[in-house]
Amino acid sequence: MYNKRFIIPGLAILVLIVTFPLWFNAFSKASAVPKPELPPGGEKQCVASIPEMRASHMVMLNEWRDAVLRDEDRVAVTVNGKEYRKGLQMACMQCHSNKEKFCDSCHEYASVKPYCWDCHLTPAVLATKKETH
Amino acid sequence: MIEKALKGNSNYWMWLAFLTAFIAVGAICYLRQFFLGMYLTGMGRDLSWGLYISQFTFLVGVAAGGLMLVLPYYVHNYKVFGRITILGEFLAIGALVMCLMFIMADIGQPLRGLNMILHPTPNSMLFWDMCVLLGYLGLNVICGWVILTAERKQVKPPKWVYIFVYISIPFAVSIHTVTAMLYCGLPGRHFWLSAITAPRFLASAFAAGPALIVIACLIMKRVAHFDAGKEAINKLTTIIMYAALINAFFVCMEFFVGYYSNIPGHMHSLQYLFFGLEHNGHVYNNLVPFMWSSVLLCFGGLGLFAYMKIANVYSDLMVGVGCAAVFIALWLDKGLGFVMGGLVVNPLEEIVEYYPTANEIGITLGIWATGFLLVTVLYKIAVGVEHEVEA
Amino acid sequence: MDKQRRKFLKIAGVTALAGLSAPAVIKLTSSPALASSETPGEAAGHAAPAEAHGAEGHGAEQAAHTGVRLGMLIDMRKLYGRPDLMDKATAACHKVHNVPHIENKKNEIKWLWHAPFENVFPEHSSYHESKVTAENDFMVLCNHCDEPPCVRVCPTKATFRDEKTGIVAMDFHRCIGCRFCMMGCPYGARSFNWMDPRPYIKEYNADFPTRMRGVVEKCNFCGERLALGQEPACVEAVKEVGAFVFGDLNDPNSEIRQRLDQDHTIQRKPSLGTKPSVFYIV
Numbered sequence: 001m002y003n004k005r006f007i008i009p010g011l012a013i014l015v016l017i018v019t020f021p022l023w024f025n026a027f028s029k030a031s032a033v034p035k036p037e038l039p040p041g042g043e044k045q046c047v048a049s050i051p052e053m054r055a056s057h058m059v060m061l062n063e064w065r066d067a068v069l070r071d072e073d074r075v076a077v078t079v080n081g082k083e084y085r086k087g088l089q090m091a092c093m094q095c096h097s098n099k100e101k102f103c104d105s106c107h108e109y110a111s112v113k114p115y116c117w118d119c120h121l122t123p124a125v126l127a128t129k130k131e132t133h
Numbered sequence: 134m135i136e137k138a139l140k141g142n143s144n145y146w147m148w149l150a151f152l153t154a155f156i157a158v159g160a161i162c163y164l165r166q167f168f169l170g171m172y173l174t175g176m177g178r179d180l181s182w183g184l185y186i187s188q189f190t191f192l193v194g195v196a197a198g199g200l201m202l203v204l205p206y207y208v209h210n211y212k213v214f215g216r217i218t219i220l221g222e223f224l225a226i227g228a229l230v231m232c233l234m235f236i237m238a239d240i241g242q243p244l245r246g247l248n249m250i251l252h253p254t255p256n257s258m259l260f261w262d263m264c265v266l267l268g269y270l271g272l273n274v275i276c277g278w279v280i281l282t283a284e285r286k287q288v289k290p291p292k293w294v295y296i297f298v299y300i301s302i303p304f305a306v307s308i309h310t311v312t313a314m315l316y317c318g319l320p321g322r323h324f325w326l327s328a329i330t331a332p333r334f335l336a337s338a339f340a341a342g343p344a345l346i347v348i349a350c351l352i353m354k355r356v357a358h359f360d361a362g363k364e365a366i367n368k369l370t371t372i373i374m375y376a377a378l379i380n381a382f383f384v385c386m387e388f389f390v391g392y393y394s395n396i397p398g399h400m401h402s403l404q405y406l407f408f409g410l411e412h413n414g415h416v417y418n419n420l421v422p423f424m425w426s427s428v429l430l431c432f433g434g435l436g437l438f439a440y441m442k443i444a445n446v447y448s449d450l451m452v453g454v455g456c457a458a459v460f461i462a463l464w465l466d467k468g469l470g471f472v473m474g475g476l477v478v479n480p481l482e483e484i485v486e487y488y489p490t491a492n493e494i495g496i497t498l499g500i501w502a503t504g505f506l507l508v509t510v511l512y513k514i515a516v517g518v519e520h521e522v523e524a
Numbered sequence: 525m526d527k528q529r530r531k532f533l534k535i536a537g538v539t540a541l542a543g544l545s546a547p548a549v550i551k552l553t554s555s556p557a558l559a560s561s562e563t564p565g566e567a568a569g570h571a572a573p574a575e576a577h578g579a580e581g582h583g584a585e586q587a588a589h590t591g592v593r594l595g596m597l598i599d600m601r602k603l604y605g606r607p608d609l610m611d612k613a614t615a616a617c618h619k620v621h622n623v624p625h626i627e628n629k630k631n632e633i634k635w636l637w638h639a640p641f642e643n644v645f646p647e648h649s650s651y652h653e654s655k656v657t658a659e660n661d662f663m664v665l666c667n668h669c670d671e672p673p674c675v676r677v678c679p680t681k682a683t684f685r686d687e688k689t690g691i692v693a694m695d696f697h698r699c700i701g702c703r704f705c706m707m708g709c710p711y712g713a714r715s716f717n718w719m720d721p722r723p724y725i726k727e728y729n730a731d732f733p734t735r736m737r738g739v740v741e742k743c744n745f746c747g748e749r750l751a752l753g754q755e756p757a758c759v760e761a762v763k764e765v766g767a768f769v770f771g772d773l774n775d776p777n778s779e780i781r782q783r784l785d786q787d788h789t790i791q792r793k794p795s796l797g798t799k800p801s802v803f804y805i806v
Binding site: 176240256479 | 629630631632642643646664673676677678679680682698700702703704706707708709710712715716717718719720737738739740796797798
């Protein structure tokens with residue numbers, strides 16, 4: 001092999017860089033699997049089962065968004081006799097009022113940054129500029 | 134072929150470094166805009182389009198201008214343009230990349246840009262503009278690269294590429310027509326609402342594009358031993374003359390329609406651009422010096438060309454000065470006056486003038502520098518191939 | 525180059541191109557009815573009947589849309605000499621919708637405001653205008669046109685005409701901030717978020733989101749309040765004088781239609797063919 005002394009260290013560095021995420025995680029303190037806090041109000045039931053919500057709440061939110069905003073279909077969702085409005089700030093957040101401990105705990109772990117909160121107000125943000133009367 | 138761009142003398146590298154400095158400044162300015170917001174621009178509620186869109190509009194014209202080389206060579210078999218047709222195609226690539234960058238710089242949510250494709254909307258002219266711009270960019274990349282590769286191997290280009298060459302001809306017209314349609318179909322924007330907008334855009338494009346190519350040829354003659362040939366340059370100046378004259382004629386028609394009909398909305402923008410618009414005792418005339426410079430440069434350049442033709446003299450210097458004058462004149466006309474003049478009177482008939490900010494100008498220069506860098510590299514490759522074939 | 529590799533690259537290139545353009549082609553050819561994908565938990569919502577308003581077939585693009593077409597009549601006679609009432613309506617609107625209050629005129633955002641006659645109605649002569657028109661301001665808001673140019677020019681359908689109500693609405697999630705709609709609107713009704721609006725909102729209204737920077741916004745005829753059976757905020761704010769009449773322009777029995785039958789009304793820039801849904805008695 002020509003240029004052995006360049007190629008072999010080069011390859012080694014490449015492998016190190018490519019596998020960086022693996023060994024970085026192996027040696028760093030592994031972050032614990034997040035445990036999102038349940039609604040403070042003690043609600044036990046949501047519009048769908050936990051696995052379904054966990055897997056596809058974002059899809060549902062997108063469909064609700066389009067239904068409410070674009071199709072004027074604001075009809076509430078009824079599950080097990082209970083009505084749920086379609087909405088994030090005005091529906092989900094009514095029970096899940098603890099965005100920081102519920103939404104963020106998983107989103108930060110999974111490193112997803114949904115832009116919901118650029119516009120939609122969380123109870124914590126609302127409290128900073130509350131109506132005075 | 135890319136390796137040709139990696140070998141150059143110190144002037145070449147100095148030029149690239151010079152451009153890179155502007156690109157770096159532009160990138161920093163853009164990051165500021167991206168993270169802080171578009172309030173850093175001079176645009177506002179009333180003047181909500183500005184320097185970015187006007188540069189975009191002008192550069193679409195530069196891209197379309199390459200047609201003036203492609204059409205005579207491929208359709209009329211005008212062999213003199215054989216050496217420089219590739220320059221037209223490569224200039225179009227650089228100009229289109231600048232166009233796309235200006236669009237990205239202009240939109241408030243660039244990360245959502247794909248919504249244009251995910252939610253295609255055929256009733257929006259912006260959708261069609263995206264289609265034709267991307268199409269024309271693709272066509273030029275294919276045609277330019279394949280033909281240059283064939284030239285390097287000293288074989289005839291494959292037959293299939295001519296299909297793309299011929300498609301690119303109507304595409305060149307369509308990019309500027311659709312860009313004009315962005316403006317000329319808007320109710321209540323009197324200056325833009327003119328059927329002559331698209332023809333006028335094309336006329337100025339067919340002058341500005343070739344003017345830039347001639348300037349590039351003259352520079353390359355001095356720095357890269359690339360001679361386009363006196364006949365080709367002469368023919369190009371003729372094309373530039375006619376196109377610039379037709380553009381001037383169209384502008385005159387706008388003046389006639391506005392001032393003879395005496396309809397205020399049709400006069401406001403022209404009044405503002407050329408004479409200053411009086412409103413509530415204040416005269417707004419920021420762009421007047423620019424527009425008269427445009428007029429003088431345009432007719433100065435045309436006069437110079439006319440003198441050369443009549444007296445039958447030729448000098449690179451005169452050609453260069455004439456082309457630069459025409460190019461700057463058309464830039465002032467379309468890259469500055471058209472958008473800002475059309476927006477100076479807002480829908481509530483208030484007058485708001487536009488002052489681009491330093492950050493905005495930084496981004497604009499950065500994008501221009503990127504385009505120049507790209508064109509330099511592409512021309513370096515093209516000239517390198519020519520030299521290789523000759524050697 | 526090796527023949528095999530060339531062939532592979534060619535096929536890969538063509539496939540990539542096809543893949544890139546596929547979403548557009550599919551979107552353009554598929555009808556919305558076919559494009560729905562049911563998600564768990566949402567089935568109930570779909571099964572329920574749509575809104576109470578029976579929007580008649582909007583398939584045929586006739587001279588004017590049939591079905592509900594919400595509109596507004598502004599009886600300026602009730603607002604002459606009362607700029608306080610106009611400000612009250614603006615304040616109510618802006619508060620309900622978390623509209624930021626930005627002092628700088630360049631960056632300002634407004635949904636409902638007032639301006640002199642010559643600015644609101646530039647197509648009408650202001651030469652030797654009456655004392656009342658010279659001294660008073662007129663309310664300005666989105667006209668919710670029946671033929672909205674802003675909708676025509678939007679490249680992403682982020683702004684659209686809601687077929688069930690006739691409201692010209694905004695989908696802030698989809699807006700890419702190209703500001704083409706602001707160019708298209710001949711009434712200056714639209715504002716762009718040049719900066720993050722939140723620091724400029726004094727008090728949040730919990731029942732409406734804010735906006736993010738980089739999107740366009742405008743009056744939405746209080747679509748969210750109508751859904752809850754409430755009146756638009758401006759109508760409610762100046763209820764005491766009844767300056768705003770809101771209702772269905774296509775319903776001959778609605779209050780707004782009866783008021784339109786009674787008095788001569790004018791519209792802003794009717795010559796542009798946008799068919800505004802906002803009428804003025806001056």
